Amino acid sequence: METIEWAVFTYDTWNFYIAKNDQGLCYVSVPDESFDEFILYMEKKYPKTDVVENETALLPYKEELTNYFAGKITQFMMPVSWSGTEFQKLVWQALQKIPFGETCTYSDIAEKINRPKSVRAVGTAIGANPILIVVPCHRVIGKNGKLTGFRGGLEMKKKLLEIEEKR
Numbered sequence: 001m002e003t004i005e006w007a008v009f010t011y012d013t014w015n016f017y018i019a020k021n022d023q024g025l026c027y028v029s030v031p032d033e034s035f036d037e038f039i040l041y042m043e044k045k046y047p048k049t050d051v052v053e054n055e056t057a058l059l060p061y062k063e064e065l066t067n068y069f070a071g072k073i074t075q076f077m078m079p080v081s082w083s084g085t086e087f088q089k090l091v092w093q094a095l096q097k098i099p100f101g102e103t104c105t106y107s108d109i110a111e112k113i114n115r116p117k118s119v120r121a122v123g124t125a126i127g128a129n130p131i132l133i134v135v136p137c138h139r140v141i142g143k144n145g146k147l148t149g150f151r152g153g154l155e156m157k158k159k160l161l162e163i164e165e166k167r
Contacts, residue, residue: 004046005054009062011069018061024079025061028132030152045083074100076134091125098139101164105143127151
């Protein structure tokens with residue numbers, strides 16, 4: 001049985017559940033997600049796993065997130081591990097290529113993965129991104145330049161973009 005280790009990461013007034021498996025970081029929750037919601041997600045995506053709290057195992061991930069919020073890094077180096085369809089993984093990989101402090105549109109991502117007519121599917125895949133911040137779905141905006149859907153809410157998306165803009 002696989003083990004997923006988790007801990008709580010706090011930045012400012014936000015509390016996140018973060019989790020990792022043997023391959024890397026596999027989950028960053030929305031701020032203040034309930035423990036029950038976190039466990040339900042883990043049970044759904046990783047049904048044959050033991051989910052165990054382990055603060056020590058998550059320290060390197062917490063340190064890198066802390067450095068991001070403190071303005072010390074502009075790129076994450078931590079390994080990630082996705083549980084999703086091949087299409088979702090393709091989209092999430094494209095998200096990781098959006099330069100720090102920049103934005104692009106859903107259409108841009110569809111073009112980058114050579115699926116220009118799959119803009120809606122790209123949006124759905126982005127909405128299913130399990131690793132907020134590290135896989136920067138907050139950098140994707142509407143074609144009209146406006147902020148659009150974000151699992152963490154538009155206020156969080158705006159704040160993340162402001163954090164990156166300041167550097």
